[in-house]
Amino acid sequence: MDYKETLLMPKTEFPMRGNLPNKEPELQKAWEEDNLYQQVQERTKGRPLFVLHDGPPYANGDIHMGHALNKVLKDFIVKYKSMAGYHAPYVPGWDTHGLPIETALAKKKVDRKKMTTAEFRRLCAEYALEQIDNQRAQFKQLGVRGDWDNPYITLNKEYEAAQIEVFGEMAKKGYIYKGLKPVYWSPSSESALAEAEIEYQDKRSPSIYVAFDVKDGGELLSGDEKFVIWTTTPWTLPANLAIALHPNLDYVVVNVNDKKYIIGEELLEKVATKLEWADYTITKKFKGIEADRLVAKHPFYDRDSLIIVGDHVTTEDGTGLVHTAPGHGEDDFIVGQKYDLDVLCPVDYKGVFTDEAPGFEGVFYDKANKMVTDLLEEKGALLSLDFITHSYPHDWRTKQPVIYRATPQWFASIKDFREEILEEIGNVEWLPKWGETRLYNMVRDRGDWVISRQRVWGVPIPVFYAEDQTPIITDETIAHVVKLFREHGSNIWFEWDTKDLLPEGFTSEHSPNGIFTKETDIMDVWFDSGSSHQGVLEDHPELRRPADLYLEGSDQYRGWFNSSISTAVAVTGKAPYKAVLSHGFTLDGQGRKMSKSIGNVIVPAKIMKQYGADILRLWVASVDYQADVRVSDDIIRQTTEGYRKIRNTFRFLLGNLADFDPEVNKVEDQHLDELDRYMLVKLQQLISRVLNAYDNYDFSTVFNLIHQFCSQELSSFYLDYAKDILYIEQENSQRRRAIQTVYYENIVTIVKLITPILTHTAEEVWSYIPNQTEKYVQLTDMPKAREIEQSEGLLEKWDHFVNVRDDILKALEEARADKVIGKSLEAKILLFGKEDQTKKLLSEIERLDQLFIVSKVELLDQANDQLKDYEYVQVHVEKYDQERCERCWVVSETVGQHESHPDLCARCADIVETYY
Secondary structure (H helix, E strand, C coil), X not given: CCHHHHCCCCCCCCCCCCCHHHHHHHHHHHHHHCCHHHHHHHHHCCCCECCXXXXXXXXXXXXCHHHHHHHHHHHHHHHHHHHCCCECCCCCEEECCCHXXXXXXXXXXXXXXXXXXXXXXXXXXXXXXXXHHHHHHHHHHCCCCCCXXXXXXXCCHHHHHHHHHHHHHHHHCCCEXXXXXXXXXXXXXXXXXXXXXXXXXXEEXXXXXXXXXXXXXCCCCCCCEEEEEXXXXXXXXXXXXXXXXXXXXXXXXXXXXXXXXXXXXXXXHHHHHHCCCCCCEEEEEEEHHXXXXXXXXXXXXXXXXXXXXXXXXXXXXXXXXXEECCCCCHHHXXXXXXXXXXXXXXXXXXXXXXXXXXXXCCCEHHHHHHHHHHHHHHHCCEEEEEEEEEEEEEECCCCCECEEXXXXXXXXXXXXXXXXXXXXXXXXXXXXXXHHHHHHHHHHCCCCEECEECCXXXXXXXXXXXXXXXXXXXXXXHHHHHHHHHHHCCCHHHHCCHHHHCXXXXXXXXXXXXXXXXXXXXXXXXXXXXXXXXXXXXXXXXXXXXXXXXXXXXXXXXXXXXXHHHXXXXXXXXXXXXXXXXXXXXXXXXXXXXXXXXXXXXXXXXXXXXXXXXXXXXHHHHCCCCCCEECCHHHHHHHHHHHHHHHHHHHHHHHCCCCCCHHHHCCCXXXXXXXXXXXXXXXXXXXXXXXXXXXXXXXXXXXXHHHHHXXXXXXXXXXXXXXXXXXXXXXXXXXXXXXXXXXXXXXXXXXXXXXXXXXXXXXXXXXXXXXXXXXXXXXXXCCCCCCCXXXXXXXXXXXXXXXXXXXXXXXXXXXXXXXXXXXXXXXXXXXXECCHHHHHHHHHCCCHHHHHCCCEEEECCCCCCCCEECCCEEEEEEECCCEECCCCCCXXXXXXXXXXXCCCCHHHHHHHHHHC
8 A cells, every 4th residue: 555645645726936927917907807996995885984195106207116115005004904994995196297297208309399388288198197007007016906097196177176276275365475585496497496396415616705895884894894705606696785794793803914804703713714814913893783784895796785684694604794695595585675675686597697697697607606706806805715515405306406596486375374284293193203393393494385386287376467467366266267177177277368267257456458367387296286185085085184194205294294284284274184104215235325327226117027016015014114225136035035934834724724624624612722722822912913013004013923923833833743633644533623723714814914915925825715705805804813712821831832842943953963863753852841830841741742743752750961951951862763654754663563554653554444
């Protein structure tokens, strides 16, 4: 007889290799055909609502690792919530307006100047929609479940109409105004920028000290002195109208080589060193306020430079005297208003000087730096020229330097409702907690929000102008524009005549002839996405405002988190979110930012093609995503090892459930052995800990708990021990069916727990588990920890046994290394418990040989010199000198005793004789 045929070896068609890149698309196709998203929504309808509001990615280009990290994290949460008692719809969105799309079309050789604005905007919309289709396909490949057929898109007419409603409500409350102020201006984008669109990079700039001759020193000065200023922007000197001193600081007149210079006293030593003044004397000292409204001469124009005072002047750098150009600086502008200074801005939208700067007309501002310093030297006003590298604001899209430039802009007056925003920030749950401080400080220090942009691809600012240029924003005009946009989209603003955009018969006292014009600026794209609480949360029938959660990258504290709470508080008085969760950036394996020039860019498409989406998803679950995260080929390969352990555990469980029908073969808890009940108790602990980790968005803990349970509690212990029973005993033996019962509950439970993370693999495993009524595991609920009937001290007893077993495994490994034994079943072990607890444990447990996977265990009453010392026990391992059973491979003195089956041990001989 071939005894192998009598063994009940594992049988399953579930493959060892995942083959994920080929299998996942098939699963995704099935989900789509079965409309799985809608099935989930139908199943959970009526449950408490959980809304994770999707921050819209920009519709341009393939998705990158940051996109993948973000969307997969959201998918973890939505899938978990829908399996944990909630109704959790997920409506994905896209941000579709703004400069990058205009730039992309320019790169495609689209000549904007040869078409109307409306025609160009139509091309922008077509391009954006193409990008959405591309990105949507890639997000689906990640296994992200959502209402992909009905996303929200900021260029949709319904969304644009809702955005106009937000603008109108803010205008109605007096929060919208037009003013001439210096704002961040990007010559490379030819547009104003909001603070959220600024990033800081190092820039090399000239550092100059300049002398302004005193023109009118009043009674304070004799008139032959020079005010000394320091600046790193020589190009702004053509716009200089004043010099600012701090009213309470001390200033001194310093005599150097028969020339008199005025410097802030605190900075004198520093300036003297810089200007190489070997010998100087102080001839006079005064407070800044004493010099108020004295007059200096502009160094190269026939123009006065007024001496003014302001609290913004510091002694951190420079001279304590600040060159003031109200058209090129916020502080300069504010203090200039107090002195009725002009807002001179001789630089146009391209960053080129106008004829208001004689001698520099047509010159790009940055190139004017050298011209200005040369002219200063020629005039004898340049005291020092050096170069410094410093942090300087740049356009975060074009990566080019920005300037401050005074232009007429539309603003949202943050100061009018700043305190309400700050109060609402305190009512939001911030994860991590530092996010609250970060946004609070940003809002606290924020100036008014410049919301106008001098571009064409965006939502127009819905303002009309009367004949005398009075802006018209009324309830009637806003309501009418909302109605028109909802019906036709915003392109009509650029296609229709102004009169056709106004309500029929509209009149204004400011337009006696009935002539009106319209604003040509568009809104800041952050106003677009920041209005989603109205256009999506409020207007979507399945969602609600406030959302339960916003989840985006940490850069969105200055972006979407900021603009959303600003517009929401302005309109509703409340934050649009109950909680905000942020994640870090994706870096390469060495912690560097990914860059094409370095060649360290890793893209999701490559990972999915080589390894599969579930490996990428498992990587997301394995990292501390609230900080910056690293990804590399080596890190992904390490992730596959974790995946393989979980998959192999599933395969082993499935293989040993091939002949198990839970309806027929399940063994009730009270009939299970102690060890089986212990394993079920450990499983319930796993459930509680994993669900708690999910509730806290702690996905690395979810992964680590499940991976550890599969590796240690199951594979290294229970599964290993149980082989001897599952393979050897007769099919329907109570002991075998009991273990299968535990196996079955384990696989059903773990598959459900891992579903939000390993979505594809979980569904694949689910299709192999017998007796499941739902086609997809996503249509089931998370397991709940249940009470397991257990004797007193069960957990402590078997936890201690596991520790003792570790000692035995070490002893066996050392014996194997010393060539005493080969396989562990060749071993006989002599065992002495060092403590009473261990002695009692070992004496109570039956079949220690089976639990230790050896052939013989002999318990000793006392220690001897043969024994080797370990933590809980003393052990001696020797080769058991008996025959090996050809069926179970156990070495036993009973081999050869059965007449019909002399090659078998007594146990196997009985089984074969009875059942075969």
